[in-house]
Amino acid sequence: MRFVIVTGMSGAGKSTTLKMLEDMGYFCVDNLPIPLLEKFAHLACTPGNEIEKAAMGVDIRSGVALSEMEKILEKMTLTGIKHEILFLDASDEVLVKRYKETRRSHPLAKAGRVDQGIAQERKKLAFLKKHADYIIDTSQLLTRELNVELDKIFVKNEEFKNLVITVLSFGFKYGIPSDSDLVFDVRFLPNPFYIDALRSKTGNDREVQDYVMGFDLTKTFLSKLTDMVEFLIPNYVLEGKNQLVISIGCTGGKHRSVTLANKLYECLNGQKEYGVKIEHRDISR
Template sequence: MTGRAEHPAHPGGIEVAIVSGLSGAGRSTAAKVLEDLGWFVVDNLPPELIETMVDLGARSSGQVTRIAVVMDVRSRAFTHDLGAVIKELDARGHRPRVLFLDASDAVLIRRFEANRRSHPLQGDGRLSDGIRAERELLAPLHDQADLVVDTSARSVHQLRAAIEAAFGDAAVDVGHSVTVVSFGYKHGLPPDADLVVDMRFLPNPHWIPELREHDGREDVVRDYVLSQEGAEEFLDRYLELLRLVGAGYRREGKRYLTVAVGCTGGKHRSVAVAEELARRMSGEDGVSVTVSHRDVGRE
């Protein structure tokens, strides 16, 4: 590979999204969202042709400014070649990012069975064997991804919102994209969380009959949760911690942060606090914030 001196940066550069992940985890949905956002989407372009495609875009007089390349295990060599390609694109003044779509084995199996499809690596073996083989093949790409989105508990609308926050027009001008997700510990930890915080130190509205059927998005629950001793102090201190962590992530080139807020069932305390954290962070300069509630309605 040649260095930066031989490849001066293109004015403005090209936004490059390399979209990969496990079969059944949402690659096709991600590609459609990017297309709707105005990205030029190419399916399974060989790694050695990505630079050529991006250079053509750079010479298009501004007609093509965002290119998304969707890649899967059909391009088996790409996990070995992609690191060099990304480094070269960066050296040429472009802005490459890797989006990896993930999901649990159990969820992937359910999705394949619901669609009556076989896994591309299954062969004569079991569906779980194909998923395991693909996960091993894609592990290096998962590890170097800028953004990993676990779709196990996300609806199509929630996946769209996450991609729009990271790759839409609003994301271009921000320094950091933060997703705040509430969850219930009884349903398991969100596997794509960078930070996890536990709200079970606050009284549980579940035990108050007039609050039980409401959730933390409603004023009656939110006001109760946020008025409890320690809630306001927690929010102030945790926001300071998030500023510190966010600044460090940006210095390390990590633009995406997923903050998980948990309580027992994911309905009251975690939801109210997640909403309030998102509201406060939305006022921070250079930060794009989305909030989702994974387990509301699961009880």
């Protein structure tokens, strides 16, 4: 029997997650009163019943009863009821944007500002995030990407990588990505744009890659960049960071930045401690 408690910040995707888990064969219940949590878990975990996998949604709507949850979880552990906690998170900026787009009011904001409600919610849910077995930051995740992560954890039982690194190429002429954690400027490298045969191609093409990487300056930069990033990552993991966006920019975001982003991705990909994905924001502009 597998029993999962799905919780996290309002607007981070809890309802979507429960629907996905339901499609994966989980018996799902949302917003059950906290005092009934232990009883529901006990019934779900009783040997011989037809439920093999269950998930229960818990969020800030539980009100004052939420403060009782820590004791209930401790009691469940002592009585042998195994459970896992999935905490869905997102940056304050993304949560505010989502609330504005849907025109919904935050459960704690009332007539006040959304960001104030989010700040209160973070404080109230801090203990759940601390005890979480899995933390998924949905700030940059597409719905299909969230589904893939859930499938890995709760269906395929693969090892969960708490830190997801996005290597992102961009063009400075279109602005620095607002969600960047680290930004690197590669405009000092020779520019393929001024080579007629390469101008229409991108850093995904072998010809451009060979040109950009054909300079000792580029190779030295990539080596030093990789060394620094590999030094930083374990410290970000210790800090509890869930998302790291490494942005690499050139003038237009098509040649040098794409090449270096691809090379850095190749250097980082395949690690067990974290997941890595690659994105090229301005390559088609």
